[in-house]
Amino acid sequence: MNYENQLAVDCVLPCLQNRIDGLSSLIQRIQKSLAQAPKGRLRLSNRGSRTHCYHVTSPEKSRGTYIPNENTTLVRRLAQKDYEQRLLQELECERTILDKAVAALAELKLNLIWMGLPDFRKNLVRPVFLPDTEFVVQWLSAEYPQKPFADEAPVLMTSRGERVRSKSEVIIADTLARLHIPYRYEFPLKLQSEKSKPVFVHPDFTCLNVRLRQEFIWEHFGMMDKPDYACKAVHKLKIYQQNNFFPGDNLILSEETTEEPLSSKTVESLAHRYLI
Secondary structure: OOHHHHHOHHHHHHHHHHHHHHHHHHHHHHHHHHHOOOOOEEEEEEEOOEEEEEEEOOHHHOOOEEOOOOOHHHHHHHHHHHHHHHHHHHHHHHHHHHHHHHHHHHOOOHHHHHHOOOHHHHOOOOOOOOOHHHHHHHHHOOOOOOOOOOOOOOOEEOOOOOEEOOHHHHHHHHHHHHOOOOEEEOOOEEEEOOOOOEEEEOOOEEEEEOOOOEEEEEEEEOOOOOHHHHHHHHHHHHHHHHOOOOEOOOEEEEEOOOOOOOOHHHHHHHHHHHHO
């Protein structure tokens, strides 16, 4: 994701909303904890090298009742209550600020400025904030040579009429299409090999997380129970990592064996985790 995309409101809002949701969840937990806390508050009194603890339960008795040293449970619960009350106040303050920020940002129309220009003027302008729909169109418009199929290769077609190399790739492609996740099939990628020489690879899928405007490589390893295939897969992963492609960061991996075939449930889970 480049700097301009990080400025896009559509990218910022989900992050703020995630923070608000996290704050709301934490606030609920603290409120539940405070509801179960003992009444009153803890007062500490230092006498020489010793600290005495008192349980204050009413304004009229501000000194409180002395808590014996052995009653550490009550002391800890009162101390925890005081901490959580202060924390709750700050968390609610932050949530209020973020709620107002989200409401204000949602009113901005930065993405619509470029869209509202006449076509001739659009062609003269390089937009900083490109609407998602236009961004996807431009991303999908990239032209690249298709990797040829062997004559004896089976003809396997996706729901979009694309030819792929395995039934598992049909599952992945159809899942991406159903979830409206933009992708390129076997888009060539230039990497540096171990000998610092450029090498071209054709990842199974190059996917776009539209919300983050981030590309992910999706590699499916379909014959991991075959030693030669597994060795080549490990070597390919090593090259990816040498070129800053890491699983869970910008690289999605799926695999299968004869005994453990790829399931559509696994594909769906990976797509939701990284691409939506």
